[in-house]
Amino acid sequence: MTTSPLLDATGVAKNYGAVAALRNASLSVLPGEVHALMGANGAGKSTLVKILTGAIQANAGRILIRGEARDIRSPAAGRRAGLLPVYQEPSLIPDLDVLSNLRLTGTPVEPFRAWVRELGIPDLDLRDTARDIPLAVLRVLDLARALAVEPDVLLLDEMTAALPANLAEKVLEVVRRQGDSGRAVIFISHRFVEISALCDRATVLRDGETVGVVDIVPGVEEKIVELMLGTRIVKTHVAARSAAEKAAPIAARPRITVRNLRVGTKLSDVSFDLGDGEVAGVVALEGQGQDELFSALAGSIRPSGGTIEVDGQPAKFSHPIDAIRAGIAYVPGDRSEALAMQRSVRENIALPFSAAFRNWGPINMHRERAKVASAIERLQIDTRAQGEVQRLSGGNQQKVTIARWIAADARTILCFDPTRGIDVGTKQEIYKLLRELAGNGKSVLFYTSELEEVQRVCDRVIVIFGGRLVDIFPVEEADEPALMRAAYGLPRGVKADVGILADPTANTSDAPEAAP
Amino acid sequence: MSTTAITPVPFGRRLKRFMADRPLIPLIILLIILVVILQILRPGIVNERWIANTIKFAIPLAILAGCQTMTMLTGGIDLSVGTVATMSAFIMATQVVNQDPAVAFLLAMMPAVLIGLVNGIGVGVFRVHPLIMTLGTSLIGTGCLQVYQRTVIASGAKIPDFLAWLGTGVTSGFPNALLLFVPLAALIVFTLARTGFGRLLYAVGDNERATRLSGVQYWQVITALYVISSVLAGITGLLYIGLIKAPSLSLAEPLVLPSVAAAVIGGTSIFGGRGGYTGTIIGALILTVLTTLLTILQMPEGARRILFGLIVLFVTAAYLRIVEER
Amino acid sequence: MSHFLRRQGWVTGLFALLIVLFIVTKLIQPGYGSGDFGSLARAVLPYAFAVAAQTVVVIAGGIDLSVAAMMALTSVTAASMMAGASEEYALFVVPFVLAMGFVLGAVNGMLIVVTRVPDIVVTLAMLFVLQGAALLVLGAPGGSAAEWLKALISGTVPIPGVPDAIDAWLPKALLVLIVCLCFVWIPLRRSRLGLSIYAIGSSELAAFRSGVPVARTRIVAYALSGLFSAMGGLALTMSTGIGAPIPGPYLLASVAAVVLGGVALGGGKGGLLGPIVAVFVLRLVRTDLTLLAIDPNVTAIIEGAIMVAVVMFGAFITMRGRQ
């Protein structure tokens, strides 16, 4: 292709104090192109999008738009330059209604309405306050708002991550047509199926650096993965469970028994058991009710029906403290939900100890130091910047959220996507840790968005789709194609036709209709 | 990371980082600067007696600022401390006429506990904004005090000798109030740093959701906090009446805004999660010295107030600059 | 939708409360008539402007402790400029004082943006600065106001063709209030600037990402607060005919009425109508307490209790709504 690029960024770098979010990123997008931006968690994709659209300022780098050097200092300037983002987090003003949000950004209403309809939401009331609109719809509105001003370059940061399959489908369709009409789209996703269905080329980031630009052709996935992970690639399918563990007798009575659990409209009729010494995986696409399941078990929301039994005793949780007293600890996926960011590692780890009224008194510093130190040791937390948790790296922050419950010696740990945003090495440590816990007789419920992890860690897999438990796999049968199918609500044994593992002869764009 | 260690850091940056890691040092320097200015303007004023007086007046302010520090750590504020202090002072001075001092003391502390409880329940359970909650209870408290006042006009008032000794006495150069304040301050510092409750205050102010997931029951912490704050305010009232020796219905009200200012100058974040009591004590000293400085300056009252506002703003801004630059 | 209803519901509830209070007033004092309503409107005037000033910044996610001091400064400035001057000179004084309030408010905003000191501290410091400035302008209450200015808020508006019995219920003070507030507020609400003010109060990050110039909008919000405070200061001078350098009880009253009016102290929510109705409610409560000859010390208790009870009630409703 000889056409000059619409957008050309080179040498972009961004530091947050000692953390380098971007070191040397470059990205060149041609007109009419749907360009994938790929990279592992924390590679710097979102940071690059924010810099390109003026939400943050780069420390170094050059950005050319249609060959002209532009210094984009604010989102408004980015907008004027024809760059419109849909960020990873919704950007509608929560307390304004949709119409006001449109006026705020100077978005024409009629095209917006048309796009919203096109994107599969026929009955939107523009007078609804953004706060009251579900997350998935908000993401679509964000997109429609960007489309309505007909941008030259559309930047979509994990646009489809939180969408149900039907909406995601529409989005992909619309995005592809954008490319066809001569505009450019920068598309971020962790889903290879979307990338291969949609994109022309991909730029791969690793640790804040652009490590390659590839054309999307069948079979390029392996190459992208290699680029993304670099030398750290670990692709051995070792089951972490030892033979001895497998042989361990299953306890007569399950640790936790869930029957017909229901939470609002999000979760219905979920029943399963969790035994001592077991790691049970939960697999689900985004937003299928797994959040509600974990929250209900952790006592942070009240289920609207069903029963939870702990050690055979019926349990009713009205506050997380009730679950904690029953020995159930919850590690949320979002670190910022679990950590007091301005406090020290030590205080964060010791936080559950102070929670109970009887521990409000003087702290036995010796005992605390010993406990905290052993937890830190066990998880190998890098404590060089332990004065404030916010100065730790993301992976180490994540470890702190787990270390807390190791120190508190919780019997059951609910881990919600604990490897989100942490590097491959740390992931390995966490897998090991979870197995170790199980080996010590603890039970773990483990939700992960990365199917690959299931085989490494779990004994059993629970699959949730559309708020229902659709299947329970023994780990031996839980290979990725099978899980993927199940996650899409397809019954076991149907031919694989989704994801990177799809039969290459099948038409990938023909994604399956969700079967509720 | 390793590069920063090798390249020599300029002295200015190093100094800044040094101060940022020890936020008390810039505060103490600011205090010393003010004292030096005072000494230059009125040579000889900085003597033993002046220091004792300054400490005497800084102590009640510092205790009330302690209430603000603790509540601000959780993202709150307690505007009822002035009313509570006034109430306990007034009740003490009027009840001690006919009652046993111990009984009078209990009576004097009763409204403090009550108001603290109401504040705590309002903020912790009903989630009313602390500003409104404490403002409302302080209005109610003032009204009650006025109603009460009418019933005791005939009996007059008396300042118990012990309180007068504590409030105004000086023993070999040291104000007796230090006997109350030093243990109290140590207790607050210890509570904030070394007890489960103190930890929770910081954690709740930093990230309430996180504390909830760790099993912390917000309402318990908040209720206990506001009761403690009120009790401290009540004790301040008793100390203050010993210092001023004139019970009035608005005795401690003028201390409310300065107590907020002292906590903020001392580096406690009004948004919660960050700060400490030692800084607040210095903040209270800074404000007290500043008041003296402005009293001594020969200038129109209007200009004095303008100067006061500007200095408070300047000190806070300078301090934030130093501490935030990491 | 439910949120929208709930928000309007609060204002509707306040209105209903106000009407109930009017009925109660009429029951207590059967002679309560149009003249008394005029008095109410005049009493409301300075509070309403103070509350408007506070509302704008609270919606923008801030707070302004300097409202009352700003009113005092603008009031003494107006009164001392008009002292001994001709009636026409006041035509110059009014815009001057309004501009002064606007500029000083903007200074508040700029200090917050530039120093990054929390708004509550900046405006507290400005409270002292403005108070000091007021004392420098007038050391003691004094000055005067042009007669036409004073006449502007006394009496009623005769509307041709409408019987006196009806237009007697339209006091000039009410009209001035409505005109002044609407003149600023309605264009503002409809403009992008107004939306921006709501946006920065609701979520600063989302606002920034939507292209809102956050710093500039914050400065404008404080400037508008200054403008409304200046109107309040002028209202004080107009009703008393003098300027007093000691601030009146408008700061705490403004915060209380803002919350009663359904404006969340976190920002982003609410409007001007609620707080203004809340001011009427609070003033009418005081009227009723006076009419009933309630012990004055008890009135403080009642006023505090109403404030706490209403806000607790609101919090209770939202908690119910959330479940």
Place this chain on the structure above:
Amino acid sequence: AAGKYTIGISNTVQGNGWREEMVCAMKAQALASGEVAKLNIAHRNTDAAGQLEDIRNLISAKVDAIVVNPADPAGIKAGLEEATKAGIVVVAVDQAVTEPSAYIISNNQEQYAYLGAKWLFGQMGGKGEVFYMRGAAGASADSDRDKGFKKALAEFPDVKVAQEVFTGWQQDQAKQQMLSFLATGTPFNGVWTSGIDNVIVDALVESQAPLVPVVGADNAGFVGQLSSVKDLVGAAVTNPGSIGGAGVTLALQILDGKKPAQQTVLVDPQLWDNATDEGKAKLKAAADPSLSPEWPVSISIPDWTTYTKEQIVACKGPGE
């Protein structure tokens, strides 16, 4: 009660001993007169605009007379005018008002300051430095007193003001200012206070500073100190809070058709010093340790008030 009148009262400072005594005097006098059926009291902290609101509310309440302690002499003119128009008798106490139809029974603030200052400068031997402790900056009573003080100062050219401060009429602030001033070591020969007096004597005694002559008001605390504190020379200038009772009496007289000869009655202050025997006797007679130290001891005004001490201290109005 057997009375026939309803009297409205408006006061704008709350929580200060002098004003509390004034309100109690009004209540006691209304009760003692037997002519008042009901008192309607608006008593809160507010400014002139707030007082206008209160006055208008009292007009709405259809009271027969309004006794007002004005927040400002000129600022409430409109409200008083409306009251007169509505046929209500208006009496201003403590301070004058500019509304010509109102009757005024007032303490003479300018004279209050002049009398005390003149005595003080005399005590100082007509020369030296005086510590001038004023009231609240920007209050009209304070500026009236300043006039009187300056008038006396003009008569004593050798007396200089060592330092001028505003106490805001607050005990704590005044005491701190006095102590700071003492710490500066500035020589001074006398202290004039605007009624925040006993804390000043306390401060002098506590810091073992030389006891210079002090002028204050007739507050119970200070009056007690004048006879009990050794070596203290000082004078109390009367500023009776019971003027409120006198205001009620005047209002009732007018309602009964006995109009006074003049619109304005000035109650001139007296000075009781402990340097003369005559003053000492007066102080002794006036001293009343059972009263709250903030209350002025002159709880009654001869010819104007008829209540007993028990009645004012009980602070109950008709119908309570």
